[in-house]
Amino acid sequence: MIWKMVAVNFLIAVLSTACASEPTRSGHFPIVDAHGHIGASFNVTKIVEDMDKNGVSKQVVMARAYPGKDDSDLPGYDLLALKLAETYPGRFYPLVGMQRPLLTGAHKWTTPDADVEALIRQTESKLVSRKFFGIGEFIVRHWAYSPGIHAEQDNPIYSELMRRFSVLAAKYDVPMVIHMEGYPTLVADFSKLITENPGTRYVWAHNCGRSKAAVIRSLLSRFPNLFCDLGGMTNVTTGYGSGWPRKEEFTSLIERSGVLFPEMKSLYEEFPDRFMVGTDVAHAPAMRFYEGRVRRFRELLEQLSPETRAKIAEQNAIRIFKLAR
Numbered sequence: 379m380i381w382k383m384v385a386v387n388f389l390i391a392v393l394s395t396a397c398a399s400e401p402t403r404s405g406h407f408p409i410v411d412a413h414g415h416i417g418a419s420f421n422v423t424k425i426v427e428d429m430d431k432n433g434v435s436k437q438v439v440m441a442r443a444y445p446g447k448d449d450s451d452l453p454g455y456d457l458l459a460l461k462l463a464e465t466y467p468g469r470f471y472p473l474v475g476m477q478r479p480l481l482t483g484a485h486k487w488t489t490p491d492a493d494v495e496a497l498i499r500q501t502e503s504k505l506v507s508r509k510f511f512g513i514g515e516f517i518v519r520h521w522a523y524s525p526g527i528h529a530e531q532d533n534p535i536y537s538e539l540m541r542r543f544s545v546l547a548a549k550y551d552v553p554m555v556i557h558m559e560g561y562p563t564l565v566a567d568f569s570k571l572i573t574e575n576p577g578t579r580y581v582w583a584h585n586c587g588r589s590k591a592a593v594i595r596s597l598l599s600r601f602p603n604l605f606c607d608l609g610g611m612t613n614v615t616t617g618y619g620s621g622w623p624r625k626e627e628f629t630s631l632i633e634r635s636g637v638l639f640p641e642m643k644s645l646y647e648e649f650p651d652r653f654m655v656g657t658d659v660a661h662a663p664a665m666r667f668y669e670g671r672v673r674r675f676r677e678l679l680e681q682l683s684p685e686t687r688a689k690i691a692e693q694n695a696i697r698i699f700k701l702a703r
């Protein structure tokens with residue numbers, strides 16, 4: 379009897395050691411959300427709860443200074459993002475926000491006026507503080523999904539404004555996050571900007587402007603300083619990942635019903651160091667989509683090799699934005 383008990387205890391000890399040394403359970407790998415936003419109406423406690431519940435350790439956060447549709451979706455500002463970072467150390471990493479009414483209109487990009495010059499100076503002073511980890515999201519080409527003058531945007535990527543910020547980003551060693559639907563002419567113009575700024579890290583949001591795999595492959599092969607975030611590319615709710623609000627001949631989704639398209643899966647395996655995930659909740663009412671988007675990213679990442687998954691889920695964002703480990 380005693381011998382039997384010893385044997386059982388031994389077995390239990392062996393089993394617990396085996397469990398303790400197992401790698402993280404599949405589906406529960408850590409995630410860094412590399413494309414987040416903040417506005418004054420966001421419920422901060424809920425953001426942190428949703429991150430905790432879904433294994434999101436950190437979030438890159440960009441203030442959305444465009445107005446929302448009403449008082450339930452008030453705009454944000456950089457100090458709000460900074461306060462979030464200071465309230466929850468190690469969880470939030472603010473960028474100097476560029477979704478600003480001030481940058482509405484192509485003329486502001488080609489010929490910066492006094493207000494834009496002031497913005498460039500203020501951005502530099504924020505970067506000097508080392509409390510900001512990047513600049514963006516720059517709204518270059520954006521399809522309208524709400525009424526208002528900031529809704530549809532068509533700004534030049536190869537412009538004085540982007541050249542100035544590219545130099546600033548390189549000087550302070552931070553990336554720029556860019557929203558630009560992948561029109562072929564814009565891809566050509568962006569290529570010129572990247573060529574002239576080899577020391578600047580560019581993060582082209584939404585799977586490189588929802589471009590097709592062949593276009594992304596060609597760009598990533600040519601430019602080692604180009605990266606893509608998959609912000610909002612989960613096909614679970616109304617969002618970029620569902621082809622909303624528009625699709626064009628040059629756009630592509632990345633998945634259907636939780637299954638990565640084969641050409642996208644190959645692309646991610648081929649360039650495992652260049653992609654990051656992001657929930658892209660830009661408006662307070664859309665906070666309810668956060669959990670579903672993270673869960674879908676987990677499903678998609680499960681389809682990749684363990685090495686590629688760890689990089690895209692977590693490691694690339696830490697490296698590209700130089701986040702604290």
Ligand SMILES: [Zn+2]
Pocket residue numbers: 515557583584609
């Ligand atoms: Zn965007």
